[in-house]
Amino acid sequence: MSTSPPPTPPQTPPPPPVDGLVSAARRNLREIAHRLSHPSHPATPLLADAPKRWQRLLPYAVVIALVATFVPVTINVLTDQYGVNGGLAGALAVAQAVPLLMLAHRPLQAWWIVFPADILGAAALLGYPVGAYEIWPWPPPTLIGYLFLLLALALRETRRTLAAVWVATGAASLILHLISPERSNGSALLLVILGAVVLVIGAAVRERGDAQRRLTEQETISEAERAQRTLLEERTRIARELHDVVAHHMSVITVQADSAPYRISGLPQEACEEFSAIAASARESLAEMRRLLSVLRSEDMEGERAPQPGIDRVQQLVEVTVRAGLPTELSLAADMPDVPQAVDLSAYRIVQEALANVVRHAPGARTRVSVTSDGEYLTVLVVNDRAEQPGSPLEATGTGHGLVGMRERVRLTGGTLDTGPLPDGGFRVAARLPLAPVPPPTSEDS
The missing domain is CATH 3.30.565.10 (Histidine kinase-like ATPase, C-terminal domain)
Incomplete structure (x- = not known):
């Protein structure tokens, strides 16, 4: 006699791999890269939904004023205080300030141009001797222009994107400080601190505007629902009154016209035919009245379904x-x-x-x-x-x-x-x- 083998115990699935430090770092870096390469909003201008035209044009006027200010100021500061030749100073000023024109509609793309340009400018200043009043790695025009860029980002992007931008800014400031600690005199830390403040304030303003917009949309939806409910209630009331008044009297007319030849003896054939026509017209009116009542009592308001x-x-x-x-x-x-x-x-x-x-x-x-x-x-x-x-009309x-x-x-x-x-x-x-x-x-x- 053959014996069946003993049942094998159920196999437990292997435990999931432990998320180590390296894999977690890779995942976070991928998340940061995704946030920095994918804007969270379409390329619509800031204040595009403003009711007045001057409000919609205001962001463009601001960015033009910023570029018109920062380009000459950056050139002047780099040539006078840092001793940079005019050609290099002009190239750095254009790369760092002109992309600010994109702040009104594409601030994240502008950051991808300004951020490397600022780092390149800090690296270029390493080739010039240290002056008594120099600020490195972020000269004053570069620092202030970057803060405006962070403010534009905070007004358009999500929290995760802003966090990724701040982390990238802090990492660049730290690396530059470690490269030349003797030249770093506080602007690296200052940009990180002021950048965090600007991002928090801008994000708070954006989220408050989003909350007010959602509240307005909800109020609009609620108002539309109230109007719809009022309309349905009025339609129901009209249907009830039509049924109680008109339909009742039409039913009475139908019954009286149908029963007239039986209640009144000796009616001529023409009178019987007339009563029959009256009854048929009354029944047809009742049928149309019932279709109308079904429409008035319908909530989908798709119209009458019966042949018209x-x-x-x-x-x-x-x-x-x-x-x-x-x-x-x-x-x-x-x-x-x-x-x-x-x-x-x-x-x-x-x-x-x-x-x-x-x-x-x-x-x-x-x-x-x-x-x-x-x-x-x-x-x-x-x-x-x-x-x-002769005689007066039925309705004067x-x-x-x-x-x-x-x-x-x-x-x-x-x-x-x-x-x-x-x-x-x-x-x-x-x-x-x-x-x-x-x-x-x-x-x-x-």
Whole structure:
């Protein structure tokens, strides 16, 4: 009988290698090199978001003033106090001061030019005799210009980048001090100390500005959310009132019209057909009311999803209007091109509102409805004569919301609307809607 071998114990993974001093130093050096070679901000000018033009131009004026000051001052100090010949002094002044023009938009790239130039200038001064009042390794113009560079860095870069710059500055100062300790008279340490102060102050100012900007953005978002919530609450309130008032009365009209032939005996056939038409119109109005309520109660505000009426249903509008006692003629183009959905719905609503206004304000007036197209525009024309039936109109006054709604629909489609009374006492509504898509209006156009 064969025996199975004993199970092998599970092998434990080997412990991770200990991060030694050399590997840690390499990792930190790689981090410093990455920070110094990758700016943390795009090449946008300082104060680019300022509201006024002079504020946006201010950084450029400052850097131009710095360069115009430091170039001649550096040349004068190097030639008079350090005895450097004019050619070398001019080259060092240009290399150390002209890159300050980049402080407004690329301070880290400017540091990569100024920092080696400052070290090269300190090394060049080693070839000249020591004077009584010399400051080495960083002459006064070099030190002050470098502090301005550190301030520009602190206003744009992250803490790690600033720490890497400060470490590199301190390392260069220490190496130069060790090379010639007898010449080093305190400027090496002074640059390290003042550089740390400038970096801390600049970083504090930048972080405070970032905090205020984030706070402003959060307040803007909160205000937009409050406005959105207020809008949704108002839409819900309107939907509730429409349901409680309009939908209830329309339901009552539907029930009464449907039951009239059964409640009233001896009605002629024409009256029964009229009640049936009233009930059908009421049911259609209820269906549209339900779609409107669903839109008002929707939070995504994407619009109605159900198929919307269009030009193909204008004939039904005219038939209903004729049954209401308004003599109406319809002229509808037979070769109608493809009409965009927004234009199709707008044309239907314009005819609907115009006929409703005639029924309310000029009952019995002869009305002509025309929907034509020339291939580029859809023209909707509704013209009515003066009311011929005696008696007062159904509504002596109006709110004007119907015309406002027409203008809004026409504006959204990029068309034009012309409305107004006619000399004979009638009224005219003419809309011209483009069939090609119209780009949305920009902020400059509004």
